[in-house]
Amino acid sequence: MKHGRGAIQRPQYPQRYLLLSLIPLLKNSKELEDIKQMMKSLIPTTTSRRECKTKRPFTDRSDVVPLPGGFVLPQFTQFSGAGDPIKHLQGFLAKMTITSNNPDIYAKAFSNSLSDKALD
Template sequence: MTNMSRSPFTDEIEQAKPPSKFSMPHFTFFKRDGDPERHLKHYRSTMVLYWNNNALMCKIFATNLQGEAQDWFHTLLPRSIWSFDDISLVFTKEYSFHHSIKKKSDHLFNMKKNLKKSLYHYVKWFKAEKAKIVKCNDSIASATFQKGFPRSMHLLEAEFIEEVAHSAWLANVMPVVKKEKGKWRVCADYTDLNKAYPEDPYSLPRINLPVDSTSRNQLLSFLDTYFSYNQIAMYEPDKEKTAFVIE
């Protein structure tokens, strides 16, 4: 039940009942990064049969907001909306600004990590700028994110590794194979560490099983795409066990 004392709509709007034969039309929901003018046009055309029912136009419009847009609606002052024109005006003013700051993908090419700031700060900043781009290409975003690191940036500066003074486990670093450009691919030899740990009792699943299990979901995340598997956090007490010698 709606709390009328805190609703942005007046009591008259809140207490109004929908027509007896009213059936909820199909709408395109509005999120924070949408175009407010286009959404209002879509909403008016869908509700054209109920244009003269001010209360219905207001209350149904509120149900079309999702995520941060729905949160914004509940920050409006109680009893501040008297008509659909009122809600249209404040809605347009709020989200015309968000829509106007949209940028193109080449905007990301200008982003560089500041050596004096943390990797977490760079990731957070990059995500915020990426959100301003309409239909940003993930391949471009991944490439520009990696290029944002200075070439001379050390792994310690990037907070990818950290120094350990004393460790019970030490692994040797060894070259494995040459890359196409002639550089050696270097890996840490965790043979002794693997021998000390119990083997995984779970066998690998048939490939068709995990593939079929994704059919019921709308999104599928590839954590290791573009060599980004290192973003998976390691269990804190186990970090020290992965120490390796560099000198």
């Protein structure tokens, strides 16, 4: 590499330079527009308050995970929205880890530890 006047400068962040140099090509790319449209279609444009309240708070995978034989849901102090949510979560996890080590089961059980405004 030459030094001094007229020398070719190596970019400090070559990956960033490469990505920036591709932007003009991508702006006119039909594939990029197709990707943008697909991503927009995946994002709901409006969600009513009722839909938010009735939508399950866990994934489909969590919905079908089988509970272990003899599984008993621990008794939780219900969190109403008042108080410390971190302490509630710590208590919830402490009780759940005794009965299971499966995060999908935690997701299914968590709403049982909530009440009042915490369910909104």
